[in-house]
Amino acid sequence: MISFVLSLVALVLGYLLYGRFVERVFAPDGRVTPAVAKADGLDYIVLPNWKIFMIQFLNIAGTGPIFGAIMGAKFGPVAYLWIVFGCIFAGATHDYLSGMLSMRHGGAGLPELIGQYLGKTTKSVMLVFTVLLLVMVGTVFVYSPAEILHSIGGETMMWVIIIFAYYIIATMLPIDKIIGKVYPLFAFSLLFMAGALMIWLFLHWPTVPELWTNLYNMGAATEPDKWTDQIFPCLFITVACGAISGFHATQSPLMARCMKSERMGRPIFYGAMITEGMVALIWATVSAWFFYGDPAPGYELIEAATNGFHTSAPAVVNLVCNDWLGVAGAVLAMLGVVAAPITSGDTAFRSGRLIVAEWLKMDQRPIPKRLYICVPMFACSIAMLVWQIENPDGFNTIWQYFGWSNQALSVFTLWTLTVYLVRQKKPFWITLIPALFMTTVCSTFLFVSKQAFHLPACVGYGLGLACLVVAVVWFTVWYKRTIKS
Secondary structure (H helix, E strand, O other): OHHHHHHHHHHHHHHHHHHHHHHHHHHHOOOHHHHHHOOOOOOOOOOOOHHHHHHHHHHOOOOOHHHHHHHHHHHHHHHHHHHHHHHHHHHHHHHHHHHHHHHHHOOOOOHHHHHHOHHHHHHHHHHHHHHHHHHHHHHHHHHHHHHHHHOOOOOOOHHHHHHHHHHHHHHHOOOOOOHHHHHHHHHHHHHHHHHHHHHHHHHHOEEEEOOOOOOOOOOHHHHOOOOOOHHHHHHHHHOOOOOOHHHHHHHHHHHHHHOOOOOHHHHHHHHHHHHHHHHHHHHHHHHHHHHHEEOOOOOOOEEEEEEEEOHHHHHHHHHHHHHHHHHHHHHHHHHHHHHHHHHHHHHHHHHHHHHHHHHHHHOOHHHHHHHHHHHHHHHHHHHHHHHHHOOOOOHHHHHHHHHHHHHHHHHHHHHHHHHHHHHHOOOOHHHHHHHHHHHHHHHHHHHHOOOOOOOOHHHHHHHHHHHHHHHHHHHHHHHHHHHHH
């Protein structure tokens, strides 16, 4: 597990060193924050810093750093590199700057920020795109925890109804009533699960593939018939929440509306993402042992999985938690795994409500005005959920489109941040490089993925490279015009 240990150390150093550098670039100060200036008792409320961190961590975590890391481990130890470098230089930077920029603009949501820096046309497109993504998040994060709860007891549909009823209540109530009280407990459960698994790994020190022995494409050796995804760009779509995720930029404004001081931005926004990266590293290592360990764990999960890697991920979680942590540990661990997607789902709907309200300039303090937005949004989610349940491959289909949409959103967020830094005459390369990389990832995925155009590799990768060239030229022309004006 030397690669795992080195990766953990790298994440800590990334927070201490690069995180401080990014903080100095933005330069937080002592100005009055939106939580104080616009306090409304509903969405703009000052909360304790430790509570904001726990909520932010739980909001952005979901099942992403768990399921994504499990599926990403099938690519081999190269997943470590993406989690570490992606988290430090892309994901945490993306989360910190999007949260701080929201705070500087009065707690503005992501589409408003995009419109401010990328234009009104882009804002209109991203408004629809973002709300649709948030509805997909809520829908996906209904069914996956319901399936896990079904393995404990009760019918899946019963749990779906219960979770959805909770979503409606949590979306409508003030942020400090449910989210502010319950989320810290759920976040502790998720952190406990990750910590307990890490202790188990250190106590048993299993032999797992290392970066210098089996770097990538290990799944091709064990499952050649099922393994059709290429490491680029699929790894960077599969492992999203543990490295970089556009969904996070929709969640950071929620906490930007609750912070009393800008100076807490690095531990809350940057720190929560680094913590999520650690969770992803732990699950990637657990999965490496599970799939390729020496000796192998002995589970016959791979043969039992009939619908691809997405359906095997919850089973891996169930088996590992029960076998490794005992009854009490498994209960807390499962609570964390179930709570993470549920809490990401309800804040997705809450964020969607606020984005639409901001666009319509609709005061959200009256309950009927909250219902005007929530009812259509929940109706769309229910329709999507019904289709997902009736379609045998519905979950996988929505998850795949969610994965690409999620990373595409990070592209627009990174370009927004780059324009902001250029205008402020600050080191813009900290977001420009990730923006160019993720632009290439998302465009190439569209061209080569079987869920999209599924073009021949030579054509798809050529078009992906062309998109990179166009992005570089476009930015260069815009930058020269900007510095001259």
